[in-house]
Amino acid sequence: MNRYLKSNSIWLGFPVLAFVILMLALIFRPNPPGYRLSASQTIQLMKDSSMTISVGELAGKQVVDLRSAELFAQGHAANAVNIPSRQLLDKESIKLFNEFRKEGKVAVLYGNSELQVVSPWLLLHQLGYTNVLRLKGYITPENKLIPTEIGSSESSVLNLSSFGEKREPTVDPKHQADSQKSETVKLVKKASASGGGC
Amino acid sequence: MEKKYIYLSVLLVVLALGLVILPGKDDPKETNPKLLLSSVTEKSRYLSADQITHRIIENDPTLLLIDLRPASQFKTFALPGSMNIPVDSILTSTNIEIFNQPGKDKVFYANSDLTAEMAWMLCNRFSLKRIYVMKGGLNEWFQTIIETKSLPVTASSADMELQSFRIAARQFFTGAGPSTVAPGAGQSSEKVIVTRKAPGEKSGGGC
Numbered sequence A: 001m002n003r004y005l006k007s008n009s010i011w012l013g014f015p016v017l018a019f020v021i022l023m024l025a026l027i028f029r030p031n032p033p034g035y036r037l038s039a040s041q042t043i044q045l046m047k048d049s050s051m052t053i054s055v056g057e058l059a060g061k062q063v064v065d066l067r068s069a070e071l072f073a074q075g076h077a078a079n080a081v082n083i084p085s086r087q088l089l090d091k092e093s094i095k096l097f098n099e100f101r102k103e104g105k106v107a108v109l110y111g112n113s114e115l116q117v118v119s120p121w122l123l124l125h126q127l128g129y130t131n132v133l134r135l136k137g138y139i140t141p142e143n144k145l146i147p148t149e150i151g152s153s154e155s156s157v158l159n160l161s162s163f164g165e166k167r168e169p170t171v172d173p174k175h176q177a178d179s180q181k182s183e184t185v186k187l188v189k190k191a192s193a194s195g196g197g198c
Numbered sequence B: 001m002e003k004k005y006i007y008l009s010v011l012l013v014v015l016a017l018g019l020v021i022l023p024g025k026d027d028p029k030e031t032n033p034k035l036l037l038s039s040v041t042e043k044s045r046y047l048s049a050d051q052i053t054h055r056i057i058e059n060d061p062t063l064l065l066i067d068l069r070p071a072s073q074f075k076t077f078a079l080p081g082s083m084n085i086p087v088d089s090i091l092t093s094t095n096i097e098i099f100n101q102p103g104k105d106k107v108f109y110a111n112s113d114l115t116a117e118m119a120w121m122l123c124n125r126f127s128l129k130r131i132y133v134m135k136g137g138l139n140e141w142f143q144t145i146i147e148t149k150s151l152p153v154t155a156s157s158a159d160m161e162l163q164s165f166r167i168a169a170r171q172f173f174t175g176a177g178p179s180t181v182a183p184g185a186g187q188s189s190e191k192v193i194v195t196r197k198a199p200g201e202k203s204g205g206g207c
Helices: A002-007 A009-027 A040-046 A068-076 A089-104 A114-126 A159-169 A173-180 B005-020 B033-041 B048-056 B072-078 B093-099 B114-125 B139-146 B157-174
Strands: A062-065 A107-110 A132-135 A137-138 A145-147 B063-065 B105-109 B131-134
Touching: A040 A114, A040 B114, A107 A137, A107 A159, A114 A132, A114 A137, A114 A145, A114 A173, A114 B005, A114 B114, B033 B114, B048 B063, B048 B139, B048 B157, B105 B114, B105 B139, B114 B131, B114 B139, B131 B139, B139 B157
Parallel strands: A062 A107, A107 A132, B063 B105, B105 B131
Antiparallel strands: A137 A145
């Protein structure tokens, strides 16, 4: 056996070496630009209403336009910088967000709709950019920032009157009893034969 | 001791270490943020109110509607067949099992699409598949289907067809409409006047 090991030590050494390298790579693998927030912290953040800012409160904030460069070129909010959402994690964009963080600036994201902004905002927060807020509004095709309509917010605007009784899946027992109640009809025996017929 | 036993034991120890270090199968697999961003820019996760309505009416077995609103709002009104998972409890182990159901399209909705979008984002971070967002949420669904507006006479035939689908859908959901009888109408207390002969009265029939 010893002789076998000695004569084949190089060939036997290869798989052992490969295994050791694999283990080392797994131990010291570089973490991707990691998430800083756990799932439960993210859920808390999702419900945090202080993470939105209204159109009237933009003074002194760094406004970031998430629309495409073409739309940005056609018009944008005053003092806005353009970071298209596709390029949110590019080197230049991250550099810019790092600068904002370093300078203590609050960045406010806006786009064509609030929906366009929600995911980039949440992603940046999960990556540790806690100085990023989202606008409770959007930019119109005429390049005006306006607040989000109530129907597009998380407030309920349902008018359930059109549903009537169908909305209630349970049947009112009293109503059911009424509907099933059969009218009793008394049989009346004729006192005399009818005079009908020819 | 023979050397071969030493080699063997060293190899076993290394293998055991490997098993300890390797990520377990149950560990939630996180999507790389850049990959997550590319799926954010992909819009195929959005399903319109009309698409959802079609699938509800057809009783699509692959559709699993998830209502993310609080239980109180869910009790007041919810889309037929939907399941209430308030956003707070979205990533409990039971709910992850629900989201991992094979062959099901999990469609998130709340009053608008903002909460659903965030919940979609979180689920995608943890590599949960076949999650969709109902565009506009329940508010838009209500406006589109239940409060559907009449079209001008000049509307295109495609628009008219869509409109007639929405009107039919409204009847399906509310049970009320111009051409159908409202549910419960048969049980209503409609008064039927039964005229009876007075006892003893002779019939005057015959020719």
